[in-house]
Amino acid sequence: xxxxxxxxxxxxxxxxxxxxxxxxxxxxxxxxxxxxxxxxxxxxxxxxxxxxxxxxxxxxxxxxxxxxxxxxxxxxxxxxxxxxxxxxxxxxxxxxxxxxxxxxxxxxxxxxxxxxxxxxxxxxxxxxxxxxxxxxxxxxxxxxxxxxxxxxxxxxxxxxxxxxxxxxxxxxxxxxxxxxxxxxxxxxxxxxxxxxxxxxxxxxxxxxxxxxxxxxxxxxxxxxxxxxxxxxxxxxxxxxxxxxxxxxxxxxxxxxxxxxxxxxxxxxxxxxxxxxxxxxxxxxxxxxxxxxxxxxxxxxxxxxxxxxxx
Ligand code: RRO
Numbered sequence: 174x175x176x177x178x179x180x181x182x183x184x185x186x187x188x189x190x191x192x193x194x195x196x197x198x199x200x201x202x203x204x205x206x207x208x209x210x211x212x213x214x215x216x217x218x219x220x221x222x223x224x225x226x227x228x229x230x231x232x233x234x235x236x237x238x239x240x241x242x243x244x245x246x247x248x249x250x251x252x253x254x255x256x257x258x259x260x261x262x263x264x265x266x267x268x269x270x271x272x273x274x275x276x277x278x279x280x281x282x283x284x285x286x287x288x289x290x291x292x293x294x295x296x297x298x299x300x301x302x303x304x305x306x307x308x309x310x311x312x313x314x315x316x317x318x319x320x321x322x323x324x325x326x327x328x329x330x331x332x333x334x335x336x337x338x339x340x341x342x343x344x345x346x347x348x349x350x351x352x353x354x355x356x357x358x359x360x361x362x363x364x365x366x367x368x369x370x371x372x373x374x375x376x377x378x379x380x381x382x383x384x385x386x387x388x389x390x391x392x393x394x395x396x397x398x399x400x401x402x403x404x405x406x407x408x409x410x411x412x413x414x415x416x417x418x419x420x421x422x423x424x425x426x427x428x429x430x431x432x433x434x435x436x437x438x439x440x441x442x443x444x445x446x447x448x449x450x451x452x453x454x455x456x457x458x459x460x461x462x463x464x465x466x467x468x469x470x471x472x473x474x475x476x477x478x479x480x481x482x483x
Contacts, residue, residue: 398426
């Protein structure tokens with residue numbers, strides 16, 4: 174059940190959603206077991222910014238029916254901290270490494286992309302243009318023109334695949350997707366979390382320290398399905414589908430509407446081995462479907478969602 178994605182060989186089509194699996198902490202807890210049975214076919218690191226960030230004030234999480242709301246606010250060691258402390262550890266993982274970066278201006282993103290361009294440990298970069306928690310993070314991913322300008326600035330800096338992680342909090346996501354493709358994106362990933370909020374049950378004030386946050390988990394699966402379908406049919410570059418995937422069946426559904434590979438996020442908090450379980454359920458489902466369809470698991474209707482040439 175191997176998969177190829179942007180020229181990267183993957184053992185199976187399931188990776189992690191950025192920021193939902195701390196591989197360094199997991200290795201401390203699970204040791205060699207993690208390396209021997211790594212749950213994802215590639216590892217996407219949490220978002221790196223140019224400067225170190227503390228993140229949002231607590232509380233940062235709200236658990237709700239069907240998922241949760243996070244308002245983490247990009248805490249990270251900054252580029253230099255990442256390069257010296259995290260990258261050497263992440264480079265030892267048994268799967269390709271995808272580094273997720275976010276800048277607050279085109280020049281910042283350019284500096285981040287440039288810092289990884291010559292790093293052999295890094296298979297691809299994911300541009301986070303969709304964080305709903307940090308005011309300026311919204312802009313580039315919500316506007317086709319802004320996003321095209323960003324891609325035009327950073328595309329010449331590296332030969333590595335550039336995956337653009339789209340925000341669902343935009344009025345015309347397929348238009349943004351087409352702009353990214355037109356300006357040189359190698360692939361798209363979606364959906365990031367959907368902006369939401371929760372109130373303190375007693376005071377009625379916003380619960381999250383950041384005020385609003387990003388809703389994730391099964392509650393957003395139907396939105397992910399619709400958005401992946403509309404984006405996949407609008408572009409011909411590969412699509413990473415994510416949003417509330419908990420089972421092989423959820424993964425298969427996103428693939429039916431055009432995702433090439435799948436990312437698992439919130440489910441990994443409940444079950445750190447979810448990636449492998451979902452990959453194996455997906456494999457079984459596809460084998461059953463292949464047999465029952467006489468060897469073709471992709472119906473003509475499904476094929477119609479995609480543009481040709483992939
Ligand atoms: O750090 C966060 O609060 C965060 C990020 Br960068 C993101 O992309 N998506 C999200 O739900 N939270």
